[in-house]
Amino acid sequence: MGITGTREIVDMLHGEYKVPRGKLVVVDLDVVDERLYRVSLTGDFFLYPEEALAPMIAALEGAPAGLGGHEYCLRIARVVPPGTEMLGFSPCAIGIAVVRAQESQAHDR
């Protein structure tokens, strides 16, 4: 608990990806000076242990904006602790949602 803390996400960029036959991955973030900030990762996925969420978010915090989904996927995959079980989603599913969140900026502004 307390992974990201309570905070306002009204104006943040928002991306969703539903894994085929899997779960929904939702990413909210800000882009400041071409970098990702205030990243939140939510959804109806299963993750064991729960604490594995924090390093995945940390791997995205401050990462360059505008990368491809695969680049974000690799950044996340590198920090997933050994023995972690990700059910219904994957580092690359998160990568897709990160890219979609940034595309929402392109559409909205």
Add this chain to the structure above:
Amino acid sequence: MIAEQLARWREQDWRLIPPRPLAPAENLALDEVLTQRVGRGERPPTLRVWAWASRAVILGRFQSVRNEVNPDAAAAHGIDIVRRISGGGAMFVEPEGAITYSIYAPESFVQGLSFAESYEMFDRWVLDALGELGVNAWYQPLNDIASDGGKIGGAAQARRGGAVLHHTTMAYQMSTDLLGQVLRVGQEKLSDKGIRSADRRVGPLRQQTDMERDDIVHHLIGFFRARYGLTDDTVTPEEEAEMHRLVQEQFSTRDWTYFLP
């Protein structure tokens, strides 16, 4: 069923905590308490059948409130918003609308099984018990109970301190209009469901069995007892006190429910 799985179940000394209406936050806190107790060896493996004192939206561990719930509609109808310790999706439950149970087992119970295999094993008895009621039900990986008449329910697990919590909720009867007002279902969430559109139907058990809710619950408990063995039990005063403490400190707090706003 597979003999190896039957042996796993029968090796355990299962206890039953029968239904007692609890507030939504109390139900979730009690799951945490009993999981910890089983993990520490202070309680034998246990089946708890839930009862609800009021309506609630129960969010999965990793879901954002904003993405799943319409808070104005929930408030207008007096519906609590709470967060559980297991992952998975949001549920809307009403006191007579759902059948929920939790199974608390030591981690040794699922040793050698993948997570997906363990999900199915925990609910295998329910599929067979429903079969006796004329409902042809099966497990749809990862965590759904499906049937000829539509989706019946879903399961979620949490693992901590040497124990596994597996809880399952099945629809008995649905207030689909209220559910549609309170829960948000985005387009993306539905995006891959076109290829299996039959699964989108929900088949509440009342519609499929024409039985009273209590009679179904009684049948399920009797089935578990006959197959695996089950000794009647209650929540101890210590567990009750711990539940109340966790309601105050965690499950009824805004910090917990809105930690992913």
